[in-house]
Amino acid sequence: MTRGHLQIVVCAAGPAADVTQLVTTATQHSWTTAVTATPSALDFIDAEAIERLTGHPVRSAYRSSLGTRRSLPAADALIIAPATYNSVNKIALGIADNYAMTTVAELIGRQVPTVVVPFVNAALAARAPFQRAVAGLRDERVRVLLGTDDGWEPHPPGSGNSRQKAFPWTTAFKAATRLAGEAPAGSTDRS
Numbered sequence: 001m002t003r004g005h006l007q008i009v010v011c012a013a014g015p016a017a018d019v020t021q022l023v024t025t026a027t028q029h030s031w032t033t034a035v036t037a038t039p040s041a042l043d044f045i046d047a048e049a050i051e052r053l054t055g056h057p058v059r060s061a062y063r064s065s066l067g068t069r070r071s072l073p074a075a076d077a078l079i080i081a082p083a084t085y086n087s088v089n090k091i092a093l094g095i096a097d098n099y100a101m102t103t104v105a106e107l108i109g110r111q112v113p114t115v116v117v118p119f120v121n122a123a124l125a126a127r128a129p130f131q132r133a134v135a136g137l138r139d140e141r142v143r144v145l146l147g148t149d150d151g152w153e154p155h156p157p158g159s160g161n162s163r164q165k166a167f168p169w170t171t172a173f174k175a176a177t178r179l180a181g182e183a184p185a186g187s188t189d190r191s
């Protein structure tokens, strides 16, 4: 029996290569998963390995065949990780210029419990647009794992490779399941 379905959105940053860690953790806790990738993130992931683990194709583009109903992911929780500087800013502004961003926009709008885990260096994190984006998402009750309280800080520019292994996949999963447990009934309406 599944405890819920976790939709994962990966963006184009180094830790995307390790998203199978999140899939495995979720599976061990009886959650099903599916992964959507931004177009740029496809270069960072092993889609076949993800598909083997999740049992679902990695989605990155809209289905092209006419008549094929595009169903929204029936998600009980959403984790966007790693979330790039680019995508964090876009999500906060409501920009939906690819399939992944459209999915995120809709799921947040449906009040699906959402966790964002940025992977940005300190120079990018210092930019006013990024700080506004993080604050705006938190105002929308999106859980952004970033800062001293979350134990996850931006890294010095040029140190991303060494930071990749510390990416907080398990913390993200725990945050998502906690939010899902607190979600009001009906917030993940699958209709």
Ligand SMILES: Cc1cc2nc3c(=O)[nH]c(=O)nc-3n(C[C@H](O)[C@H](O)[C@H](O)COP(=O)(O)O)c2cc1C
Binding pocket: 010, 011, 012, 013, 014, 038, 039, 040, 041, 083, 084, 085, 086, 087, 088, 119, 120, 121, 160
């Ligand atoms: C090798 C490589 C590593 C990158 N690492 C990061 C990163 O750690 N964080 C980040 O915000 N952008 C990083 N970028 C830049 C993003 O990939 C770029 O902004 C891209 O447009 C993001 O697309 P997306 O947000 O649609 O996934 C990296 C790019 C490359 C080529």
